Amino acid sequence: MFAVAYGLWKQPIDANIFGIQANYQGQLRIPFACHVRYPISTVPLDVSFHQFAQLPAELQLRVLQFCDKPTLFRLMQTSSFIRREAMKLFFADPETWYCVDGDWLKEGGHPTDGIHDIDFLRRIERLSIELSSITAPQWKDEHIRNLWRRVQCLFPLAKYVMLVDTYRNYSEDRHLKNWSIASGPSQPEKRFCQLCPQNISVFLSILHGPFYGRLERSLWRRVSIQEDSNETQELDQCESHPGPSIIVPHKPFRGRVGTLLKIREEGWAITDQQTALEVFQNAAVERHHFHERHEPFGCPAPDCDAWFERPEEYTTHMATSPLTHPKIVSVPEPYQSLFTDAKKRLEQQELLHVERLESYVQWIGEWGSEQQKLAEKELLHELEQDSLHVQEETLIFTRMWFDHMYPWQCVESTKEYIQEVKTRAKSE
Known part of the structure; x- marks a missing residue:
């Protein structure tokens, strides 16, 4: 658990932790069922509002904008109009990133090999791809482009993609105690971002820190720099890192x-x-x-x-x-x-x-x-x-x-x- 996020002690420790998962690095992942359940302290009363559908459409939309994610998810199970509008707000949440296995995508992202609800994938706007081999030598430009093509096919609405490098090589030093993980993106990581389609805002989440210490994550974003008539792409570090990603719901088990x-x-x-x-x-x-x-x-x-x-x-x-x-x-x-x-x-x-x-x-x-x-x-x-x-x-x-x-x-x-x-x- 060498990459536990900082600041968890500031958050309430209550029954809402039930069901939350963490990978071997100690980084939290929130199952979709936990993401859309009401917090224990704010469970809504068992009341109904039958007149809601009789309100003018603009008032209905205004009310939806004040709903939290659990409420929006339940509204997605109602009438076609409310479902459509609630779904737009639900998947447009700027703080919600849905994580998928990058190795599955690397192998082609075929439905047979995955457990993800494919229909759900098609609605995701913010996607987190966890890859353990970004810096591996087998990643040629052709393979990277194939992965991005598969992303566009499976996630047609994805506007933001965060590549999460789950394993990085340590920089060499004569003394093992001084080994560390570089704080900036490596050239292979930069190449992944450079080859990302231009209609997608791509981010890179990387680990850095000492060999024998607790690691941290930093977030980088692809930006275009115009110099004279030449445009280059660089990675610019962001001030903050998103919270835990949401585990995509599974397809039915039958x-x-x-x-x-x-x-x-x-x-x-x-x-x-x-x-x-x-x-x-x-x-x-x-x-x-x-x-x-x-x-x-x-x-x-x-x-x-x-x-x-x-x-x-x-x-x-x-x-x-x-x-x-x-x-x-x-x-x-x-x-x-x-x-x-x-x-x-x-x-x-x-x-x-x-x-x-x-x-x-x-x-x-x-x-x-x-x-x-x-x-x-x-x-x-x-x-x-x-x-x-x-x-x-x-x-x-x-x-x-x-x-x-x-x-x-x-x-x-x-x-x-x-x-x-x-x-x-x-x-x-």
Whole structure:
């Protein structure tokens, strides 16, 4: 969790953290269901306004402009007029960025390989693409242009695109302790932005900081510079970075393929929610000691004499310390019940997950068996026939699809994981 965002301790730590996810770097991601749910403290009253549709159209539009995102989302389920206008406002929100997997786009962005709701993608105006290999040597101009063409095809309304470089190489130094990640964009990152279509405003989000320290993100935007008769494109650093991106809603999970996709995604979601809880635990500790007060404290880890005088020091320490530190976080008393409830929810989710996983593993059979080959044929037939997966495109199927989707290629370790979760649930 070496790239946890700064300032989380300033935000309220309440039941709204349920469901939020964080990647292995500790950066938060908000599932769409959390994005459109009402905050716990502002749940609307159960009232109705039947006369709304009788108001003049201009008054209806004026009212919609004051609605928050959860309300707009619910209005999108009503009459055609209100749905259309609410949808415009909902997707035009300047603070909302929807994130998708850049590796999926790199491989062609085919509906068969992805889990995103394709119809939803077509409405996105602000898109965040998370790429772990921007600086890799295989990215030639042709490959970059192909990725941008795929973006324009899948996201026809995208006006703003943020490339999020999730991994950057460290600059070389004779002494390892002095290694660091450069604070400015690299040439490959600049090339990605230069080749972006001109009708799209492109941004670049990059990590920078010391090798053994907590990293930060900076945001850069492509700008055109006119010098005499020549126009060049450069990247200009922005003053602030957007908040957590929204995870695009999934396409419906149905059939055997849907069950397979659901198992895979809920496994990742549980892991990412566990990481997010660690992030919020650290924020809760800092908020308890430094929000409207100043109470320095020491690290609760055994044999660690670190002392924290200011906000962010504790989170930085936990993000860059040995892996044993996050496991012994002592949550302040005002937050104990909140995190106890959150952990119980996750345990229940994981138990349901392994029950589905166990049932599916039994259906698949042993790797390489005749049962497994028959199961593959059934999955392939469903992929070919169900429009949910092909989306009016020719099915592109390779051996990699099965290899990538199976969470149980190592059958024994999968069975051990299932048994471990079931045993833990019984003991509690």
